[in-house]
Amino acid sequence: MLTVIGEALVDVVHSNDAPMHAYPGGSPLNVAVGAARLGHKTRFIGHYGTDEHGASIAAHLSASKVQVPFEPRAARTSTAQAYIGEDGAARYEFDIDWSLDSYADDILALAPSCEALHTGSIGAMLEPGAHVVAQALTAARESALISYDPNCRPTIISDRALARGWAEKFAALASVVKASDEDLMWLYPDRSLAETAHAWLDLGVELMVITRGEGGSIAYTRAYPNGIEEPAYRVEVADTVGAGDSLMAALIAALLDRGISGAQARSKLAALTREDIQNLLRFSATAAGITVSRSGANPPIREELNAVLNG
Numbered sequence: 001m002l003t004v005i006g007e008a009l010v011d012v013v014h015s016n017d018a019p020m021h022a023y024p025g026g027s028p029l030n031v032a033v034g035a036a037r038l039g040h041k042t043r044f045i046g047h048y049g050t051d052e053h054g055a056s057i058a059a060h061l062s063a064s065k066v067q068v069p070f071e072p073r074a075a076r077t078s079t080a081q082a083y084i085g086e087d088g089a090a091r092y093e094f095d096i097d098w099s100l101d102s103y104a105d106d107i108l109a110l111a112p113s114c115e116a117l118h119t120g121s122i123g124a125m126l127e128p129g130a131h132v133v134a135q136a137l138t139a140a141r142e143s144a145l146i147s148y149d150p151n152c153r154p155t156i157i158s159d160r161a162l163a164r165g166w167a168e169k170f171a172a173l174a175s176v177v178k179a180s181d182e183d184l185m186w187l188y189p190d191r192s193l194a195e196t197a198h199a200w201l202d203l204g205v206e207l208m209v210i211t212r213g214e215g216g217s218i219a220y221t222r223a224y225p226n227g228i229e230e231p232a233y234r235v236e237v238a239d240t241v242g243a244g245d246s247l248m249a250a251l252i253a254a255l256l257d258r259g260i261s262g263a264q265a266r267s268k269l270a271a272l273t274r275e276d277i278q279n280l281l282r283f284s285a286t287a288a289g290i291t292v293s294r295s296g297a298n299p300p301i302r303e304e305l306n307a308v309l310n311g
Helices: 027-037 052-063 101-113 130-140 160-173 181-187 193-203 243-257 262-270 274-292 302-310
Strands: 002-005 009-015 018-025 042-045 078-084 090-095 116-120 145-149 176-180 207-211 217-220 228-230
Touching: 002 027, 009 052, 018 027, 018 052, 027 042, 027 052, 027 116, 027 243, 042 101, 101 130, 116 130, 116 243, 130 145, 130 160, 145 160, 145 243, 145 262, 160 181, 160 193, 176 181, 176 243, 181 193, 181 207, 193 207, 193 217, 207 243, 207 274, 217 274, 228 274, 243 274, 274 302
Parallel strands: 002 042, 002 116, 009 078, 116 145, 145 176, 176 207
Antiparallel strands: 009 018, 078 090, 207 217, 217 228
């Protein structure tokens, strides 16, 4: 069972060549849906309401068979206005309500039993919810595969030092980190991607994956400090909404496929070979490619992904 904690919201997508459309989203929610579509039992802990947007989130989770252990308790559901440029890239404006105070005791009681736990983005940087997420990961650190994606949102957390502090706190708790080059260059404008990867490995990360858009991804471990590269899966881009989340979900799914979870997760990650890592990167990059080939955060199901990988 994969447990995902983080924000759920509705992406209202604006594009020059398509009508405005609202999609359930939020980085952690997208990861939960992506992992469930790839065949893994998944549950999602978020903060959304019972309004119209909240109902669409609940229906979206249910359609992908994502379990929801706690009923929605938010007064309103958060939104993100996503503006799609001519290159397919999305620019976001957020209206976020993020608090886990009413769930805190339940989450902390659940955390030690988690076999795999993921968080990231707004949910792991914005208070008052972020401190509850950090407590949950602390409680699960010795017993679970923990993954983290900073997925920075400077329009929400504009204080770079504050964002860096949260990112390093969660990186130190995680065994797997996926981060975009844009995230890391914003957090650390004065050092290279490789320098940041090595610094986060020193914090305790076992597998550090950096995505670079069309430049593909590169993974670092202590056994492979020079990095292992994988090209992007080439498609005609509809938009990039949810691309990184789909890659993250597929990376987690591929690790779970290999039995990498629970208390032995860190030692199993440390034992990954170059071929193992190359296969992980190819699997996750292909999932991301399928997602960007269609509108919105719409990650593939296992059959779709296998058809492309085996085609």
